[in-house]
Amino acid sequence: MSELTFEQMLEESFKTIHNGEVVEGTVIDVKADEAILNIGYKSDGILSRSEYTNEPNVDLTTVLKPGDKMEVKVVKVNDGEGQVILSYKRLALEKGNKRIEEAYNNKEVLKAKVTQVLDGGLSVVVDEVRIFIPASLVSNVYEKDLTKYAGQEIEFVISEYNPKRRRYIGDRKQLMVAKKLEAQKELFAKIHVGDVVEGTVKNVTDFGVFIDLGGADGLLHISEMSWGHVENPKKVFKVGDQVKALIKDIDGTKIALSLKFDDTNPWKDAESKYAVGNVVTGKVARMTDFGAFVELEPGVDALLHVSQISKDHIEKPSDVLQVGQEVTAKVVDFNAEDKKISLSIKALTAPQPEEKAEEAEDADVVSVDIDAVIAAEAEKEE
Numbered sequence: 001m002s003e004l005t006f007e008q009m010l011e012e013s014f015k016t017i018h019n020g021e022v023v024e025g026t027v028i029d030v031k032a033d034e035a036i037l038n039i040g041y042k043s044d045g046i047l048s049r050s051e052y053t054n055e056p057n058v059d060l061t062t063v064l065k066p067g068d069k070m071e072v073k074v075v076k077v078n079d080g081e082g083q084v085i086l087s088y089k090r091l092a093l094e095k096g097n098k099r100i101e102e103a104y105n106n107k108e109v110l111k112a113k114v115t116q117v118l119d120g121g122l123s124v125v126v127d128e129v130r131i132f133i134p135a136s137l138v139s140n141v142y143e144k145d146l147t148k149y150a151g152q153e154i155e156f157v158i159s160e161y162n163p164k165r166r167r168y169i170g171d172r173k174q175l176m177v178a179k180k181l182e183a184q185k186e187l188f189a190k191i192h193v194g195d196v197v198e199g200t201v202k203n204v205t206d207f208g209v210f211i212d213l214g215g216a217d218g219l220l221h222i223s224e225m226s227w228g229h230v231e232n233p234k235k236v237f238k239v240g241d242q243v244k245a246l247i248k249d250i251d252g253t254k255i256a257l258s259l260k261f262d263d264t265n266p267w268k269d270a271e272s273k274y275a276v277g278n279v280v281t282g283k284v285a286r287m288t289d290f291g292a293f294v295e296l297e298p299g300v301d302a303l304l305h306v307s308q309i310s311k312d313h314i315e316k317p318s319d320v321l322q323v324g325q326e327v328t329a330k331v332v333d334f335n336a337e338d339k340k341i342s343l344s345i346k347a348l349t350a351p352q353p354e355e356k357a358e359e360a361e362d363a364d365v366v367s368v369d370i371d372a373v374i375a376a377e378a379e380k381e382e
Contacts, residue, residue: 047203096127187215
């Protein structure tokens with residue numbers, strides 16, 4: 001009986017391995033792009049970066065160190081140069097497939113970091129399984145730029161699981177919708193007309209501002225932004241502004257907001273400030289053929305009738321006045337109920353005997369229905 005040589009005995013002391021077999025190895029050396037593992041075979045195993053993970057540009061020295069033990073899968077016993085090719089990713093992928101299948105069947109909420117922002121959506125990796133979240137399923141609102149999600153950890157559910165085609169689709173939108181509905185329910189359970197709420201400006205339009213109240217949006221119409229006149233909401237608000245507003249009305253899921261707080265109502269003490277006989281100063285805000293509207297303060301306009309501008313006959317206010325011009329006049333009529341004030345510059349000068357008869361004739365002219373006039377002007381503009 002022949003004796004075995006040293007080389008034969010050494011070779012027989014090593015275990016036999018096969019392609020596809022799962023073995024345990026110990027890391028003996030690590031470089032940025034590959035690691036060497038002792039797997040108890042006559043040759044050490046090579047674990048490349050691409051066979052370690054699906055995540056791009058991972059430096060293996062940051063995730064592995066000599067002495068680490070890990071299970072790997074044998075890809076090739078001999079790559080032609082006597083080296084054993086190993087894969088950690090493929091083993092993890094098999095386990096990951098089962099994990100994703102369970103999550104899909106149980107509608108489990110998963111959490112993962114966004115590894116890539118693609119043209120059509122986001123890519124995340126869960127246990128080495130790459131999952132695609134289409135742009136239409138990223139959010140409950142349209143988002144043109146998805147780059148803000150790069151590197152972020154997000155939650156989602158698996159909406160499609162097809163391992164044969166390696167098709168794994170994630171859905172974040174349904175979680176966002178469910179979360180919003182819950183927040184909406186909580187919001188409407190605690191708010192009431194007359195409450196003061198705080199929110200964030202979400203969108204600014206020509207007719208108003210939409211404010212996110214945390215569960216629902218409220219509309220702050222241009223007419224409710226100030227007691228005075230607001231020319232354009234875009235000159236007052238911008239997206240992201242924090243706003244405290246009054247809930248004016250709730251209709252179903254629609255919330256109407258207002259910045260016209262009672263304590264800032266300029267008509268609150270107007271009766272004493274603009275009592276008949278008081279001399280006041282304001283700026284011409286707009287003009288019509290029959291008179292000029294003078295802003296005494298934001299939210300308080302008074303009518304200066306054409307007949308009350310001067311003792312001399314004036315055809316139309318624009319002949320002697322300009323928008324923005326400051327004028328001083330006397331209050332000749334105050335109607336608190338209808339919020340109407342009439343002014344007269346002519347009344348500042350003592351009337352001559354021959355003018356008294358003219359003033360009596362003009363008295364009826366001064367009383368003008370301001371609301372009707374404004375409505376008529378609006379109809380013309382439309």
